[in-house]
Amino acid sequence: MRGTIIHGPGDVRVEDREDPTIQKPTDAIIRVTAACVCGSDMWPWRGIDEIQDPRPMGHEYVGVVEQIGDDVRNVSVGDFVVGSFMASDNTCEICESGFQSRCIQGEFATPGGAQSELLRVPLADGTLVATPGQPDPKLIPSLLAASDVLGTGWFGAVAAQAGPGKTVAVVGDGAVGLLAVLAAKELGAERIIAMSRHESRQKLAREFGATDIVEERGEDGVAKIKELTDGYGAHSVVEAVGTQESMLQAIHSARPGGHVGFVGVSHDVSLPGETLFAAEVSLLGGPAPVRRFLPELIQLIWDRKIDPGRVFDLELPLGEIAEGYKAMDERRAIKALIRP
């Protein structure tokens, strides 16, 4: 099969690789219908995350089950499935509490990289969710979004306790931030403030449900949020960047007693205890337990109630994936969908 390997900063290549095989009776092999490039893939691509050895890339996927291990019960060959980037048994105490991203048996769901033709998924029963039938091709981008960026934005909004009567601010206008706006809207938030200075992203944020746009960043952005909320700050803030500035912007934008959901993968962030103590906001973040939300998100997409696939503004065949990385790095594209 063909699959994507990163060799160094700015150097991703599509190569011939061994087909994955069932290694444990709980594995499934899927034929990838669509995959994509993640904002977090930019970290190694930009050389910020060190690349020790060439490694496969991609952790977002939808596809058709091609083979299952002997113990797999919940999905069958031929099913169209969506999975998370984290494999989970979906039965341990941590999974049952809704944190499948931290399953006691958990491991990465895409050891061979999802930006490829075939993919082995561990713990298939607890990781993969079949759609109600073979999907209308128009739904593929949205189902793919559910695999990570929608699930992650949704978790950010849930962790920030977005809901009726709440003012929600979203720091970050990448795909996750934009989909946190959509999530906040679906969760019933009264007011949604998108922090963005890019016109096309502002437009999509408004279409997803943002009621206000704030272009200022850092402490100026905080001041603007305070101004918009009678001096109190937002009830809920979603952080979808992962830098020191964005984390502090998020924490300071929330009112005391408010909630910050942080889903941007942290890079060189260090939070002073005194800042957290003084802010008195609830902080919850980490890799999103996408599996918790998948059944609900798939149904919303299936019923055409949400259209998160709109974050894909570039579509490429697998062989041209390097252009997807470049376009995202240069912010020419919000997110690139890849067809193997």
Next chain:
Amino acid sequence: MRGTIIHGPGDVRVEDREDPTIQKPTDAIIRVTAACVCGSDMWPWRGIDEIQDPRPMGHEYVGVVEQIGDDVRNVSVGDFVVGSFMASDNTCEICESGFQSRCIQGEFATPGGAQSELLRVPLADGTLVATPGQPDPKLIPSLLAASDVLGTGWFGAVAAQAGPGKTVAVVGDGAVGLLAVLAAKELGAERIIAMSRHESRQKLAREFGATDIVEERGEDGVAKIKELTDGYGAHSVVEAVGTQESMLQAIHSARPGGHVGFVGVSHDVSLPGETLFAAEVSLLGGPAPVRRFLPELIQLIWDRKIDPGRVFDLELPLGEIAEGYKAMDERRAIKALIRP
């Protein structure tokens, strides 16, 4: 009147000072029946918090209202009252959401220091809570505890979402930690693990409701908590120290999806974003909104259902307060009660 002033590390003196007077129509003056020395008073006493100028000490108090401003409606002259260390209007959006410690009009409730004979309390209506009548003198220590250490331990347990079916770990065996144990018990926790290596404190922790004692600290303490919880970690952890080690111990002792309530005043704490991202626990802390809990706590004390005053193991007249600071610094006393 006589009041306590700190002049430098290890140097607290009881001095003759001006009687406080009503400065705003929302103020009240109370005659202090009992005050005490707080764990947080140790920071300046030990020279860890810099003392720029001599300043009055004490922020925990019960007493009798001696005078009220023209706008005060909720307490009357002669009432026995308990107040928090933070003044609050108890009507703003932040107060209404239960975060009176961060009232939009908030200020310190004890500008003149509570370790004194008389005290001016701002925003008396929203800050002070009158007891159902003049209390039995035996209840004074417990009512005084409600003013801070009980309210703070209670907030820690609530922030950590202690409750039925939960395993709660408490880091710190000072008065706040011990009362977090009591709070967890009252909130219905199934299992309460007190982390302490002091025999007398372990004993009190058990009497307050601890089911297990862990003597190990740091990563060894974390390993022990994991061992006691089938490898998952505690559902709820209360941090009641405020150091880097204790914060990391608390965060790592909680299971993914669990909750950490941190109420130890942070000193030189810096939390790596990566650690928080990987831990995937909810974090909430800060100055406790004691006012939220006061009516309930006063009633529990009044009805003899809880006896938090047991944390006071030293009682001194105001003139001997310096010995209270010394005894607490040397850990000869858990907490010193002062009678002006």
